Amino acid sequence: MENELTRIERKQNMENQISMEFDALSENEGLARVVIAAFVARVDPTVDQVEDVKTAVSEAVTNAIIHGYAEKGGRVVMKARLSDEGELSVDIIDSGVGIADVEQAMQPLFTTGAENERSGMGFSFMEAFMDGLEVESSPGQGTHVHMWKRFVCAQEQSAPILQAAVWNRSGRL
Amino acid sequence: MEQKMEEYAIIDNYLCIRMPKEVDHHGAAGIRECADRMILDDKVKNIVFDFEDTTFMDSSGLGIIIGRYRKISCFGGKVYAINTSERIGKILRSSGMSSIIEILA
Numbered sequence: 001m002e003n004e005l006t007r008i009e010r011k012q013n014m015e016n017q018i019s020m021e022f023d024a025l026s027e028n029e030g031l032a033r034v035v036i037a038a039f040v041a042r043v044d045p046t047v048d049q050v051e052d053v054k055t056a057v058s059e060a061v062t063n064a065i066i067h068g069y070a071e072k073g074g075r076v077v078m079k080a081r082l083s084d085e086g087e088l089s090v091d092i093i094d095s096g097v098g099i100a101d102v103e104q105a106m107q108p109l110f111t112t113g114a115e116n117e118r119s120g121m122g123f124s125f126m127e128a129f130m131d132g133l134e135v136e137s138s139p140g141q142g143t144h145v146h147m148w149k150r151f152v153c154a155q156e157q158s159a160p161i162l163q164a165a166v167w168n169r170s171g172r173l
Numbered sequence: 174m175e176q177k178m179e180e181y182a183i184i185d186n187y188l189c190i191r192m193p194k195e196v197d198h199h200g201a202a203g204i205r206e207c208a209d210r211m212i213l214d215d216k217v218k219n220i221v222f223d224f225e226d227t228t229f230m231d232s233s234g235l236g237i238i239i240g241r242y243r244k245i246s247c248f249g250g251k252v253y254a255i256n257t258s259e260r261i262g263k264i265l266r267s268s269g270m271s272s273i274i275e276i277l278a
Contacts, residue, residue: 026199033195033229051229051260058231062198117205119235121268128267 024074052129059122060092068096086151095142186218196230225256
């Protein structure tokens with residue numbers, strides 16, 4: 001009986017999902033970062049892990065705004081899913097121009113935004129800071145970036161109280 | 174883009190740019206324009222990016238640095254990144270920036 005209850009309780013808390021849609025404006029890059037940072041806080045990630053996810057999200061959202069919509073505006077969707085075990089997945093979806101050659105676009109230093117001094121490191125950053133990355137896109141069909149990361153039980157690495165101290169001292173969200 | 178002159182200072186022929194708390198695409202154009210205007214007007218030779226206030230930087234920051242490096246390196250100028258946090262330093266080094274700029278913690 002007790003087991004049954006624990007199981008039901010667990011099932012209810014097993015996964016959390018969010019979805020947000022926003023205008024493809026550069027000021028919303030910061031908003032997307034703040035939202036994803038708050039979203040993953042539940043599994044007690046390290047400061048570095050939070051920064052990793054924020055950076056990857058920032059890259060994907062920036063890509064949607066600059067390349068997908070050519071800075072002319074549109075809508076960007078961010079979906080995120082987080083399990084109690086610390087499995088995070090994030091999707092950044094736009095309905096912009098899409099990418100003809102995804103493999104080429106993902107090459108380090110490849111950029112079509114040279115005149116705006118884009119470094120061509122966006123996808124490389126996503127790959128470096130997350131555990132996995134998949135990009136689905138074709139011309140006229142928009143772009144769907146799917147990435148995931150596993151938070152290796154940060155709770156076991158350091159006591160929560162200690163982590164809170166580190167968190168506050170760094171002055172970061 | 175709102176212009177904050179106090180973030181830019183010229184000491185000798187060094188242009189010092191105080192980078193914002195978050196360096197992303199949103200603020201990149203403003204920094205670029207302001208820096209380039211000062212490079213042209215004031216005969217700046219070297220550029221110092223001061224990351225003291227910076228807690229976040231994505232690949233847009235690399236674009237800003239590479240762009241300024243291109244503008245001044247042909248005249249023998251140098252680019253420095255100073256007061257870099259552990260994370261900012263890691264991002265700069267792992268993306269190969271240490272081959273064109275000097276990174277000081």
